[in-house]
Amino acid sequence: MRLLPYLLLLLVAACAAPAVEVDFPGPPTEAVVLDIGHSSRDSGAITPVLANGKRLSEFDFWYEYCYYTRKVIQDAGFACVVCNRGMAPEGEKYKPWAKRADVQHLGKPTDTLRRRASVYSPDRVAAGINSADYAVYRKAPAMVFLHHNSLGSRWSTSAMPALILTNRYNGRALAESVAETLNHTILNHGMENGGRECTVETRHVDASRGGGWLNVCDDAGIPAIILEAAFMNNRNHVNFLNNPETARQYAEAVGHGVVHYLKNRRTPPRKRSDFNVPDEGSFGYVAESRRYKWEIPGARYFYRERQSTAGWKTDDAGSRRRKLVKRVTGQKGRKKLKRRTCEHKPRSIGADDKK
Secondary structure, three states: OOOHHHHHHHHHHHHHOOOOOOOOOOOOOOOEEEEEOOEOOEOOOEOOOOEOOEOOEHHHHHHHHHHHHHHHHHHOOOOEEEEEOOOOOOOOOHHHHHHHHOOEEOOOOOOOOOOEEOOOOOOOEEOOHHHHHHHHHOOOOOEEEEOOEOOOOOOEOOOOOOEEEEOOOOOHHHHHHHHHHHHHHOEOOOEOOOOOOOEEEEOOOOHHHOHHHHHHHHHOOOOEEEEEOOEOOEHHHHHHHHOHHHHHHHHHHHHHHHHHHHHHOOOOOOOOOOOOOOOOOOOOOHHHHHHOOOOOOOOOOOOOOOEOOOOOEOOOOHHHHHHHHHHHHOOOOOOOOOOOOOOOOOOOOOOOOOO
16 A cells, blocks of 8 residues: 555656657657758759769768768767668668768658658648657757758859758757858858858748758757758869768868857747647648648648638638649539548647547
8 A cells, every 4th residue: 555656656757758759760868860861762952964973962972971960069079860761772882871870761661752740740741751750759959951952954153042941940040050160161162152152041831842841840949950052063062072071071061060059059949839729831831732632641721611620720712722623633623622631630749649
């Protein structure tokens, strides 16, 4: 009988503890998360033709050089982990890179590249959302999506709009820190860009270009950025990144920017207060949800106003209904749309799934 109060106390504590997503590799301990952009199925931006005997892609570059970004962060005393949303690549060249950086592959054999809902923020939808979920799992003090960009399939040497995208509430200081480091050490300091510097842009209204990832991190209070400073169709940029010595400098500069932020951060994180209240961008966005109406589980923007299973209302498409029906279903506008219910309900981060 004397043990009963203690058992009750342990039971209450266990019920109050946040749920842990067990599908992710590694312990749920705090660590900066670096995500190698794209996957072995989709290499992302790539050079128009061979450059120094090879076609360089953003996936291959960051797979090889993410180690140096991670090393700078770890040498400064901060835990850091590298992940990728896909399966481990099959090529032999990737194996030593993956081992050196200890890349955590989050994909599964049955995974596709289609958009899906976040585990922690079910009203956020995007392809590759599991990388953002992994940042939440690792309680990341900073999240960096490692990417390059491209402006077409032809070579150029003109100035490129080097850019770092960030989430609206938490990431601007991180983005500015990395941008400042690149501007002082890389852009126009070996990697010529016509005097044009890297700028920072907040993104939260474009689910097809990273808005979903950034919003998931924002909901959890995680500063997150998408690095788009180098361009795969720019000869000056590619020549810089094709040289192992200067490529390493580029990767290390990103790490130094993250470290500068971590050592000087002042503002406490802002977390989403109520997951039952629809936020701007819930389930993708209007255009995104309409375009992928039959592919994204839970897309809430139907073409007639109705009540969803979570109690949220959606907008009526009005006079455009017939045109949208024909485009999406291939049927004439006079036929009724199939009535569908959403498949996800919002819940707080860490809440148990009681199914």
